[in-house]
Amino acid sequence: MAPLGLAGAAVVERLVPVLPSCDFLVAVGIGMAGGLWPAPAIVLSVTEGTLLGCLAGYGVAAALGRAGATLLLHRSARFLGLSLTWLDRWIEHYRHHQERISFGVQLTPTVRLLSPLMAGLLQANPRRLLLASAAGVDVWSTVFIGLGHAAAVHLPETNASVLAI
Template sequence: MTGLSDLPAFVSDLAGWGVLGLTLCAAMEKLVPIVPSYGVLIVLGMFVVPDVAGLPWALAATTAGSTLGSLIWYAAGRWFGPQRGEALVQRAGCYLSLRVEKYRQLTGSYHRNQFWITVSSQVIPLVRVYMAFPAGVMAIPLTCFTTATFVGALAWNAPFLMLGYGLRESHIDPSTAASTAISGIVVVEVMFALAFRFIRGRA
C-alpha cells in the first residue's frame, strides 16, 4: 500500500471530501474491513491531512467515524438479540472471519467490566470491528458503550494518523515510507498473534 490509489475506490473517493470524508472513511472501515484500519489511517495521515493544524480535526473526524461504525454494529446486535444474533454468526460468521466460538467468547467477556472491555476491544485488530455486535446483543447501556468506544478509537487512531503525517514530513519517499511502515506493523501483529497462541497452548 503506497497511497490513496491502493485503497478501495469508495474509500479513496470519500477521502477527498474533507472532514466529512474522513468521518465516512473511518465508519466504512468498521463496516467493510477490506483493508486493515492502521493501513487506512497511515495513508490518510500521509496523503489527506493538509498540515499539522489539520491533525486534531482529522483525529476527531476519524474517531467519530469509528464510533459511528461501531454504533451501527451495536444497533444490529440490539435488533437481532441473543438467539438470532448467534444464529446469524453461525450462518454468516465465516464470511466475516468471526467463528461462533470467538463470538461466544466476546459476548461472555461483557459479564466483566463493560466500559474497559469496550475500550480495550478498540485497540485489538479485528476484534475492534466486531465487538460492537455482541455489545448490542448483551444490551450494554448505550452511553457506556458510546463513550468507551470513542475513548478506545481515539487511542487507536491517534498514533497511526500521526505516524502517517510524520512519515510525510520525513525525507523518505512517501510511497516507500507507507509500505514499509504498514509491512512492519503487519509483522509485529503476526508475531504477537503467534506468541499469544503459543502461550495459550502452553497454559
C-alpha cells in the first residue's frame, strides 16, 4: 500500500469505525519495520487521511443543521457506547474550549471520532479544528506507529495480530 493508500485507509478508519485506529496504526508501524514505507511519508499520509476524515465529519454535521447534527451525534455516541448525558456535557465544553478539546480528544480512543461532528454542530472554525486536530493526530499516530515498529524490530517472532490488540 503506497502512502496514498495509507491516507485513504485513514479516511475510512475515521468515518467507519470498524477497526480501532490504534490497531491500524500498529499494523502500519509493523509495515514500516518491514521496509514498506519511510517514516515521514507514513505519518504525513496518516495525518492527511485522518484530517480529511475530520473535515468530512465536520461537513456532514454542518450540512445537517442543528437538529440533524444533534441526532447524528446522539446516534454515534450510542453506537460507540457513550452516554448522551456525557456527550451533551462535552458539546457544551467544546463550545468554550474548541482548540484544547480538538487536540485532547485526538488522544482518546472512541471520543476522537466525535470531535469533528461536535465542531460541525457548533459551526466551529474549521481551520482551528484542523490545526488542533492535526497536532493531536500526529502525537496519536506517531505513538502507535512507533509501537508497531518497535515491536516488529525487537520481537520479530510475535504475531502481528497480537501486537495490534
